[in-house]
Amino acid sequence: MPSLDRNLLHRFGILIVILLIGLGLSLTTDTFLSLSNLTNVARQVSINGILAIGVTFVLLTAGVDLSLGAVVALSGVACATFAHPGEHNVTLPIFIGLATGAACGLTNGILVTKGGVAPFIVTLGMMTVARGLALIASGGRPVADMSPSLTNLAGDIFGIPIPLLCFAGVALLAWIFLRDFRLGRYIYAVGGNENAARAAGISVTKVKLFAYTTCGILTGLAGVVLAARTTTGQPNAGIAYELDAIAAVVIGGTSLAGGVGTVTGTILGVLLIGEINNGLDLLSVSSYYQAVIKGVIIVGAVWLDRRQSRS
Amino acid sequence: MPSLDRNLLHRFGILIVILLIGLGLSLTTDTFLSLSNLTNVARQVSINGILAIGVTFVLLTAGVDLSLGAVVALSGVACATFAHPGEHNVTLPIFIGLATGAACGLTNGILVTKGGVAPFIVTLGMMTVARGLALIASGGRPVADMSPSLTNLAGDIFGIPIPLLCFAGVALLAWIFLRDFRLGRYIYAVGGNENAARAAGISVTKVKLFAYTTCGILTGLAGVVLAARTTTGQPNAGIAYELDAIAAVVIGGTSLAGGVGTVTGTILGVLLIGEINNGLDLLSVSSYYQAVIKGVIIVGAVWLDRRQSRS
């Protein structure tokens, strides 16, 4: 348990930045600290959060997944296709969405492990393939007319957004898993030194397949949540989502070289990005400047964090 | 010289795939092998080619550059702003374009080396910042009215497209540089084992700054060529260009982990992508299926190549 909790302190710098920006926003706007706005932020970060948790698994094995956004679209389309009112029980479309994501993730994993192709190429290929399949399956049109029982999943329960509950649940499970499960430990070992892990008797192939498939399932979940939230399966949804998700993970201290990183770090990364997006809108900063400011804050936050953790 | 020439053979698999696809295309279409079509392909691959050569330097140091597309847009806008007819000599806008790219690359390099921030985060930040700056500088509008003396640079000379000449020149210089110059070899050393390079007295900082700045300059060049070709500086040009460029480099056998790769490999990667794009359009494959086929071919080509080079 210790090594992971230690890491929360390591990511202290990011926490400070989040709190400082929060303080700034609550001084300059009346709304930032309101309950309804914080609920908003929670709702908005959920999809990126689920994706970021998923891709944490892959990044820890020293891999990468560029297909997140496209698989979100494909799973959303798949889910929506089976979610027309009165046709099926609500569990079927959800299952289909998750299964689609899982299939894509598993395919990535097989190509990376058995095929020996670099994860960058495999998942870039999956990115175009999944996008193409989403367009083919939907005929290029959003799949609308989703049953309210499914779209309600983007609503609230006891005032808490359901997507947030999904994110929180996924994060909790991932946290426990990476901390306390053998397979979790093996993921770190494989990412830290693949050959040494193999020599210690770990089946690198199985570990990687697991990581990619888990990432796929969570991507599928994100696709289902997105479809529920937007009440459609959009074949061109999720463009560049992978960048936000990977950015959150790396901000949270996970190394792209593998073997180092934590779920708590990823959560902080997700919160920072969500806070910036929300704050810039609340302050009505013009679109052009939003981009510039967002880029500067993210790089600055990571820079501060690394300085602080070095000393 | 040995390790590099040997590498051409290592990339033999990709060459075979390129030739096979070429054979297939010349059997199924009348136009593929025509001079005018091949000139077309050459013209079309030039911009991606210049970017791919540039990012080869960065990938060899075990870095990455996600800001290529945005910097292409920013340099194009900068160049076009100074290229209105009769205002300045044609060299000024070109210089401005290159300098803009160089400045972005240098900034990336400084943040990576001195700032100690992961290249993924730095260049993702630069991606949003440069895009924002391009929009601010242009007021969000394409910068048109470029002097013909500049836009002619996208034309032909003795029937050879000038962009192709730029690409070829850049590739030749990069090939010699990475093969036979000390700094070129230091790039491999830093990417292959950063600690070893430092212990051997190599200034890792200087080497990386050089790599990022070179990549920036070539990105600026790509921006100028793109502006000349489309006769405008477009603030939203170049979206996702980085993915095609990095894909070409990785297809060509360069490792994202750094230290391994060649310019010849990169050229083959660029050609393969260009050939697929051209071929699928010539065959008028529907664009949804194009995405699927393109993804499959790229992954398949790399898979074949790795299999072949393993045996």
Next chain:
Amino acid sequence: SLAVVLALFTGCKKSSTRKEGEILIGFSSRDLSAEYTAKLSEAVVDYAKTKPGVRLVMVDAQSDAQKQLSQIENFISQKADVIILNPCELEASTPAVDRAKAAGIPIVLVNQVTKSAGDAYIGSNDVDAGHIAMEAIAKQLSGKGGVLMIHGIMGTSAQLQREAGAREVFAKYPGLKLVDHQTASWDRAKAMSLTENWIQAHRGKFQAIFAHNDEMAMGALLALERAGIKKEVYVIGIDAIAQALTAVKEGRLDATVFQDAVGQGQGAVDAALRLARKQPGAKENYIPFRLVTRDNVGEFLPKK
């Protein structure tokens, strides 16, 4: 492995071999993953199929002007008889037109103009779309009130022109205030988040939202409905995509602006064939935008 590669080609044998006397039309579509363009392109393809002796080759530029330019170059080397161009950009797609003209191939522009005039133009002026949408808002608010505007991807022609049209209306009604404006990149989920944030920041200060397309209008609508304040806000988009029309019919979305995808597509094919056969015809054919509200939505809904 060799077999696999070759097998890929057998499916599409000599598909591009020309038959005698056949008219070859090259068509470059702006972006087939955008619903409106997809609809337009489908109309072009379907309509061309009904014409005997005509073969149409469609390619997708995926919103990249440089890619589109390459595609036009490909058509030139394929010796197409006529080209239909659905330009990505006003400026950046201009060289494509010039290139075709230089090669002596007639070119029809559809839905979007370029700097250089083509041999024919079928379409509408996006400035009008912005104008119509904002006029509808002005009328609804009686010329007074706060408005939010959701942009498409910044710097794209459609975004620029729709904004320009809207700005004309703001200039006309000093009582209309642009409370805030921001991009959501044509994306529904982004527009939803943006609107959620705006509800926090500007609640009560705005009475209407103008989104540059229907996808984003639907996103704004969902956010307003979730917050339970849809009744306080008038929402309008552009394009008249299927889901927006349904929403207008159900009284959820207030209005959208119809652009005649099928009309434009068929018009483009007709113009192209006229040019290929060197027949005379109108050089420009503007198909006007039309405001769709609950009153007239029946005309636009797909016939069952």
Next chain:
Amino acid sequence: MLRALDLRKDFGGLTVLHPLSVDFHAGEVHALMGENGAGKSTLMKVLAGLYQPDAGQVQWRGEIVSFGSPHDALTAGIAMIHQELMPIPDLTVAENITLGVEPAGPLGFINRKQQRQRALELLHELEADINPDRLMRTLTVAQTQIVEIAKALGRHADVVLMDEPTAALSDHEIAALFRAINRLKNRGVAIVYTTHKMNEVFQLADRISILRDGRLIATAPAKELNPQKLISLMVGRELADIFPPRSEPGREPVLEVSGLTREPAYRDINLTLHRGEILALAGLMGAGRTEIASALYGLTPATSGSISVHGKKVTLDSPDTAIAHGIGMVTEDRKGLGIIPALSLRENISLAALPLFARGPLVRHTEETNAARHQIQTFAIKASSPEQPIQQLSGGNQQKALLARCLLNEPEIIILDEPTRGIDIGAKSEIYAVIQKLASQGKAILLISSELPEVLALSHRIVVLRQGKTIATLEASSSDQESLLKLAMPL
């Protein structure tokens, strides 16, 4: 010539070097001796500009200097051979050797002919037969170490810091290195030398400094010391006999290998390993010992031949199947196939035996930590806590951790490839005791070691390999170093 003045070095609040002062003179070999984790490497790295001291100064030719980077130290004339091998895997041997000092024209255009020539000369000086055009990644650990030595020699430095340069070498190469060192000495070069091989020290050193727990215990001319005295200064106590007595091996064969072949590394290898037996593989560098061991552990399976465990034929295609058959191995490549750098000492130790501390898929942390603590004690691993990342441990302590990892699984068949590489003399004797105890418990042990005394004193039987072929099988008790070497030498 080079002088450390009250140098101190801390790592995260822990003082690793307490203020200490030493002088190094021209034309002298100065040995740094001490247990694992005593601070030898740290001192050298400070002198080489790799670490910045937290207090004190470095004096160079009478002037106070401060080396901000290895570059500064190299320019001043101080080169270092690092304990951690640092190859650049995808450059050639010649490029690695000349790294940083490539013969080049004014623009930086490399003269390949000169480069190759220079590399050949340096390799020749070390009497090594390595093709300079090979890629580094294709080299064995021993060959890599030779290249590292050549790299440092090629700097023509006035001071060469050698941190366990012979750890991976066998006698033949060591002799060549010693000849090269003597030539340097005669040229007036100062050598600072670290090793855990006792015989080397007295063969080579003019003066010896002893470090213990980061403190300088003594500096004395080598003549005034003898092995016993040196060891007691290092360890702080007397060591009676470092080799414990052998127990009687059993008769029952545990591992049988026949006709094992993987060209070009080895061919037609036949071995039988009995219960309670320690069987040694002896041979020169590149004789194929590591390759055979890798095949028995499933790391790089052989192309033909058969392997039986307890009389049953098995297919070993990956280490996890080998482990499942009760085989464990400590690999020779500590960095490449051993440690997971970013994980803690505890996690590294428990890695291969994690199922033992698991309830279903869950890891039981207390049991895991207890087991790790136990191993840390057994092997006297010096670390600030079990939670310290293993990459922060000294080289010898990392090696002990890997032994601890392998044995935690309690394998029946234990393959040890250079198990005591870089381990100090005190710890070695403990490890020898552990090995003998394991044998007496009936475990079968396959030992590969380049230290012939170790081979002779520990094993029951010795299989001598030459260029991938079995040359002879000897009874250890009736063999000596000379006859072994004679057999191992290619004709």
